[in-house]
Amino acid sequence: MSPVFYILAVLTLGGALAAVLLKPLVHCALATTVAFAGLALLYLELDAQFAGFVQILVYIGAVAILLVFAILLTHGSEPPRKGAFNRTWIAGAVIAAAVFAVLGWAVVRSAAALPLQAAAPVVTVREIGFALMGRYVLPLEIAGLLFTVATIGAVIVAMHEKEGAK
Amino acid sequence: MNPLVAFLLVAAMLFAIGLAGALVRRNAILVLIGIELMLNAANLNLIAFWRYGPHPEALTGMLFAIFSIAVAAAEAAVGLGLVIAIHRHTGTTNLDQMNGMKG
Amino acid sequence: MAANLDQIFILLRDWLVSFLPALLRPAAGVVLGVVAIVCVFPALFALTTVFERKGLARIQNRLGPNRVGPFGLLQPMADGVKSLTKEDIVPSSANAGVHFLAPLVLVVAVFMGFAVLPMGRNMVLVDMDAGLLFFFAMSASSELAVFMAGWSSRNKYSLLGAMRAVAQMISYEVVLLLSSVSVVMIAGSLSLTKIVAAQNVYSGGLPHWYIFTPWGLASFVMYAIATTAETNRSPFDLPEGESELVAGYHTEYSGFKFALFFLGEYLAMFSISGLGVTLFLGGWSAPCSGLEWVPSWIWFFGKMMLSIFVFIWMRGTLPRLRQDQLMNFAWKFILPLTLLDLFVTALWRFMGEGWLRWVVSTAILVAAYVLLGRAEMRKKHYGPRSYRYAE
Numbered sequence: 001m002s003p004v005f006y007i008l009a010v011l012t013l014g015g016a017l018a019a020v021l022l023k024p025l026v027h028c029a030l031a032t033t034v035a036f037a038g039l040a041l042l043y044l045e046l047d048a049q050f051a052g053f054v055q056i057l058v059y060i061g062a063v064a065i066l067l068v069f070a071i072l073l074t075h076g077s078e079p080p081r082k083g084a085f086n087r088t089w090i091a092g093a094v095i096a097a098a099v100f101a102v103l104g105w106a107v108v109r110s111a112a113a114l115p116l117q118a119a120a121p122v123v124t125v126r127e128i129g130f131a132l133m134g135r136y137v138l139p140l141e142i143a144g145l146l147f148t149v150a151t152i153g154a155v156i157v158a159m160h161e162k163e164g165a166k
Numbered sequence: 167m168n169p170l171v172a173f174l175l176v177a178a179m180l181f182a183i184g185l186a187g188a189l190v191r192r193n194a195i196l197v198l199i200g201i202e203l204m205l206n207a208a209n210l211n212l213i214a215f216w217r218y219g220p221h222p223e224a225l226t227g228m229l230f231a232i233f234s235i236a237v238a239a240a241e242a243a244v245g246l247g248l249v250i251a252i253h254r255h256t257g258t259t260n261l262d263q264m265n266g267m268k269g
Numbered sequence: 270m271a272a273n274l275d276q277i278f279i280l281l282r283d284w285l286v287s288f289l290p291a292l293l294r295p296a297a298g299v300v301l302g303v304v305a306i307v308c309v310f311p312a313l314f315a316l317t318t319v320f321e322r323k324g325l326a327r328i329q330n331r332l333g334p335n336r337v338g339p340f341g342l343l344q345p346m347a348d349g350v351k352s353l354t355k356e357d358i359v360p361s362s363a364n365a366g367v368h369f370l371a372p373l374v375l376v377v378a379v380f381m382g383f384a385v386l387p388m389g390r391n392m393v394l395v396d397m398d399a400g401l402l403f404f405f406a407m408s409a410s411s412e413l414a415v416f417m418a419g420w421s422s423r424n425k426y427s428l429l430g431a432m433r434a435v436a437q438m439i440s441y442e443v444v445l446l447l448s449s450v451s452v453v454m455i456a457g458s459l460s461l462t463k464i465v466a467a468q469n470v471y472s473g474g475l476p477h478w479y480i481f482t483p484w485g486l487a488s489f490v491m492y493a494i495a496t497t498a499e500t501n502r503s504p505f506d507l508p509e510g511e512s513e514l515v516a517g518y519h520t521e522y523s524g525f526k527f528a529l530f531f532l533g534e535y536l537a538m539f540s541i542s543g544l545g546v547t548l549f550l551g552g553w554s555a556p557c558s559g560l561e562w563v564p565s566w567i568w569f570f571g572k573m574m575l576s577i578f579v580f581i582w583m584r585g586t587l588p589r590l591r592q593d594q595l596m597n598f599a600w601k602f603i604l605p606l607t608l609l610d611l612f613v614t615a616l617w618r619f620m621g622e623g624w625l626r627w628v629v630s631t632a633i634l635v636a637a638y639v640l641l642g643r644a645e646m647r648k649k650h651y652g653p654r655s656y657r658y659a660e
Contacts, residue, residue: 001169001172005169005172009172009176012176012180013176013179013180013183016180016183016184016187016203017183019187019196019199019203020183020184020186020187020190020191020196020199020200020203025193025195025196026420028196028199029195029199030367030413030417032199032202032203033413035180035203035206036206039180039206039209039210042173042176042210043210043213043231046173046213046214046216046217047217048213048216048217048228048231049397049398049399050228050232050399050402051209051213051228051231051232051235053399053402053403053406054232054235054402054406055209055235056406056407056409056410057402057405057406057409058235058236058238058239059202059206059235059239060406060409060410060413061405061406061409061410061412061442062239062409062439063202063238063239063242064413065412065413065416065435065439066242066243066246067195067198067199067242067246068413068416068420068435069246069432069435069436070195070246070249070250071195072420072428072432073250073253074195074249074250074253074259075253085190085191085192087262088189088190089189089190091189092186092189092190093186093189093190095185095186095189096182096183096185096186096189097182097186099181099182099185100178100179100181100182103178103181103182104175104178104179107171107174107175107178108171108175111168111171114168114170114171114218115170115218115219115220120217121217121222121223123222123223123225123228124398125398125399125402125458125459125460126457126458127223127225128225128228128229131225131229132229136229136233139229139233140233143233143236143237146236146237146240147236147240150240150241150243150244151243153244153247154243154244154246154247155247157244157247157248157250157251158247158250158251
């Protein structure tokens with residue numbers, strides 16, 4: 001493995017860990033952004049250029065901004081009165097560790113069956129476009145419908161409730 | 167090390183971190199962040215398998231990941247809208263205090 | 270000779286690189302390109318500040334800077350020295366780490382955008398297949414830097430300015446992306462060099478620039494409005510409205526960090542006008558077939574500086590909008606028109622050659638503009654203007 005991979009993996013996992021562990025919510029959101037950026041770079045490392053740029057555009061350009069907006073709109077930038085972790089945090093941590101143990105065990109045990117090396121695939125945006133408009137046109141249309149529904153839904157949910165109506 | 171195994175281990179680790187975030191934090195927004203991290207871990211898996219799989223020219227894994235990114239963005243928008251609406255209604259984003267079903 | 274002049278920077282780079290061993294040459298070529306971009310655009314920024322101040326002064330019937338150097342041309346040097354020697358103040362309650370990172374993230378994100386802009390024939394740093402997507406990904410990352418600056422300063426004006434800026438940038442980014450998509454639909458490529466090549470065709474001495482089509486003109490106008498909002502320029506400079514918010518998200522910045530914000534703002538202006546030139550105005554191609562002997566980079570930079578001049582002109586002419594007007598304009602007027610423009614572009618693509626598609630697409634766009642404008646205006650009741658003073 002190249003050193004670039006290790007740097008990116010540390011960046012991504014470090015950002016994710018900080019996002020989960022830090023106390024101030026805005027710091028968590030910024031740490032999440034670091035994790036997202038690290039993932040985008042990992043996609044580039046995997047020769048998936050298009051997916052990497054889409055990741056930056058969608059996650060850093062939109063989701064991270066949504067997160068910080070939500071934090072500010074819910075007065076989350078003030079320090080929490082109680083602790084950041086809930087009462088059953090030990091159970092949660094144990095479950096997560098168990099899940100990682102199972103996944104890691106499965107990956108390591110099946111390592112022999114996995115393909116070793118593959119030539120880097122060269123994918124042009126043109127091919128992606130044809131695939132989206134040809135073989136994957138139905139998922140694309142459903143995704144478009146989903147976006148319309150999600151936009152309208154988010155606007156209605158977050159809209160001010162009318163006075164008196166309950 | 168086998169490169170695919172390395173990527174899969176990173177994805178598994180990221181998934182576990184996201185799961186831990188979703189399980190242990192009090193704040194609803196951080197639970198959403200945890201869910202986003204888990205989704206991202208799944209995307210990393212998809213792209214890694216696409217890259218080292220037998221048929222990268224079919225683009226299936228990468229397009230799956232791109233659709234998943236799109237769906238995750240919609241999910242984040244609706245989820246954060248819900249958090250804001252609940253905060254407006256009850257004045258809290260603490261999940262331990264959101265225990266009433268009646269508005 | 271003309272061809273050599275056209276490729277002079279490429280030849281210069283190759284000549285410089287040829288001194289190195291063959292192994293290092295590709296990397297050295299890229300490094301030289303980066304160095305050129307990092308030198309040229311800040312120099313252009315320095316020139317633009319003095320021209321902006323001179324131009325605004327002319328519009329407002331003043332003289333403008335005229336003390337430092339001939340015609341005040343050395344003013345940016347004085348400004349630079351001043352900002353470098355000033356004390357760098359970090360508010361005591363500020364979040365020092367984020368406060369320090371914000372201007373760096375902004376400038377880096379903005380500089381990255383230049384990597385894919387074709388600034389002349391063969392003059393592109395990285396000819397990426399998904400160049401346009403890369404550009405927008407980078408410009409989207411600069412929004413987060415604005416938020417970081419506003420939030421970390423722990424100042425209500427900074428935070429309000431940042432919230433305004435981010436809300437505005439997100440809203441107009443939708444318009445920006447959708448208006449560029451129409452070009453992608455016709456050119457059939459996300460690579461900026463291919464988009465320029467598609468426009469670098471002449472018939473009857475006139476170029477095939479996308480602005481000379483009904484959908485292209487409509488997209489260009491909407492793109493121009495969106496870029497003005499995206500770069501926080503007047504009349505959309507609410508995030509920095511000095512009468513309301515002191516200086517918006519960079520209120521608490523001083524010295525060199527403030528200079529970095531200033532630089533970032535102007536570089537964003539350059540890169541986004543460069544992209545507009547590439548998408549709609551033919552990039553580095555000459556405006557008519559007789560003028561092709563002029564080096565291509567002169568055309569690119571000329572067109573870019575012309576659009577910068579229009580930015581300055583608008584700043585001197587138009588009053589600032591209100592926040593609700595800004596948002597309503599984006600979501601209720603521009604966005605529907607952009608979507609319709611995408612439809613018209615598809616129609617143009619499939620109607621084939623001939624005059625019919627000109628008539629149909631122009632008619633649809635003009636009718637939509639007039640009807641939507643009327644419908645928007647009908648709700649507003651404009652009486653005689655009344656003034657209210659604080660009591």
